[in-house]
Amino acid sequence: MEFRTAGVIGAGAWGTALAQVCARAGLAVTLQAREAEVIDSIAARRVNEAFLPGVELDPAIRATSDMAELAGCDLILAVPPAQHMRATLAAFAPHARPEVPIVLCSKGIERGSLKLMTDVLSETLPEATAAVLSGPSFAAEVARGLPSAVTLACADGALGEALLNTLSAPAFRPYLATDLIGAEAGGALKNVLAIACGIVEGRQLGRSAHAAVITRGFAEMTRLAVALGGEAETVAGLCGLGDLVLTCSSPQSRNMSLGLALGQGQSVEQALAGKRSVAEGYESAPAVRDLAARLGVEMPIAEITAALLAGETTVDGAIEALLSRPLKAERI
Numbered sequence: 001m002e003f004r005t006a007g008v009i010g011a012g013a014w015g016t017a018l019a020q021v022c023a024r025a026g027l028a029v030t031l032q033a034r035e036a037e038v039i040d041s042i043a044a045r046r047v048n049e050a051f052l053p054g055v056e057l058d059p060a061i062r063a064t065s066d067m068a069e070l071a072g073c074d075l076i077l078a079v080p081p082a083q084h085m086r087a088t089l090a091a092f093a094p095h096a097r098p099e100v101p102i103v104l105c106s107k108g109i110e111r112g113s114l115k116l117m118t119d120v121l122s123e124t125l126p127e128a129t130a131a132v133l134s135g136p137s138f139a140a141e142v143a144r145g146l147p148s149a150v151t152l153a154c155a156d157g158a159l160g161e162a163l164l165n166t167l168s169a170p171a172f173r174p175y176l177a178t179d180l181i182g183a184e185a186g187g188a189l190k191n192v193l194a195i196a197c198g199i200v201e202g203r204q205l206g207r208s209a210h211a212a213v214i215t216r217g218f219a220e221m222t223r224l225a226v227a228l229g230g231e232a233e234t235v236a237g238l239c240g241l242g243d244l245v246l247t248c249s250s251p252q253s254r255n256m257s258l259g260l261a262l263g264q265g266q267s268v269e270q271a272l273a274g275k276r277s278v279a280e281g282y283e284s285a286p287a288v289r290d291l292a293a294r295l296g297v298e299m300p301i302a303e304i305t306a307a308l309l310a311g312e313t314t315v316d317g318a319i320e321a322l323l324s325r326p327l328k329a330e331r332i
């Protein structure tokens, strides 16, 4: 199995950074963007000024708006915001070939259906083979070539090995896993928890509270992943704990910075106003809450964060609700 060309769908920060990873790995890359502004910026100035400013892009990356130009690619990376994954894959469907693997790189749960991205893929392109790439990786750092390590999950061992070898570079280290559900649950949940951590920071509740939210948030993430059919070991890796630690620790995270703004007293509307980039925790929070209810999984931090984002409680109300929960044994 050899891959020479990659198609990346979605030219936001992460799609563009992954195009850069593929190019560095020696692949010819077609990057599909919806906006003419993004395509022009890459063609004329070798930079995605809208979503990844300040990073010179590899000459092996060619931007297009036309999904049909991905038809000949050996490998597809799907990187739209999670809520647009279904429509994006449906638009790509006429150009898909069953032998071309699709690496899902978005982090979220579809609202309404409460589906993971692998479910969305199997409903839109039933013959496609899925892989999931997820882990602690800020697009701007990865695109600049700073070191990072991620989880690459694929149920087919031989294909997983081939993808691992194809996408790896000296500063980009994918680790192989077979548990796609665990990898997806980790990436989706850490975004909601990062909003909660941002609120703790913004409200200046201290480092101890911050550590408590990460640790108990990790327990929630593990419970949900296992209830969905994933493995606890997977979420203890880069795609779960690793990404939780990163995203909860840096205002570079869009999710954490949303929480910071809320903790400092802004309304959700004020905190999101004028933002072109996606805060997946905000988008997925209602689905996480509904999924937890459907599966009977206790997720107090994620649930109260979803309630806060929906305007059902205040920051003070959320803090009070968490601190007044009955005492219990410490278990995952």
Ligand SMILES: NC(=O)C1=CN([C@@H]2O[C@H](COP(=O)(O)OP(=O)(O)OC[C@H]3O[C@@H](n4cnc5c(N)ncnc54)[C@H](OP(=O)(O)O)[C@@H]3O)[C@@H](O)[C@H]2O)C=CC1
Binding pocket: 010, 011, 012, 013, 014, 015, 016, 032, 033, 034, 035, 038, 051, 079, 080, 081, 082, 084, 088, 105, 106, 107, 108, 137, 138, 139, 140, 276, 277, 278, 280
């Ligand atoms: N940024 C990061 O550091 C990381 C992001 N991710 C994940 O990658 C995914 C994409 O995020 P990111 O690249 O950061 O996005 P950005 O916030 O940088 O950009 C927004 C993206 O949304 C796309 N978009 C907007 N509206 C639509 C629509 N209606 N249909 C399809 N696409 C639309 C834009 O596409 P277009 O350019 O074509 O307009 C653009 O790609 C998310 O799930 C995120 O969690 C994962 C790891 C790291």
Ligand SMILES: O=C(CO)COP(=O)(O)O
Binding pocket: 107, 135, 136, 137, 138, 139, 191, 194, 243, 246, 247, 252, 253, 254, 255, 256, 278, 279, 280
């Ligand atoms: O997923 C990410 C890092 O791994 C990016 O996090 P944000 O979407 O919160 O910026």
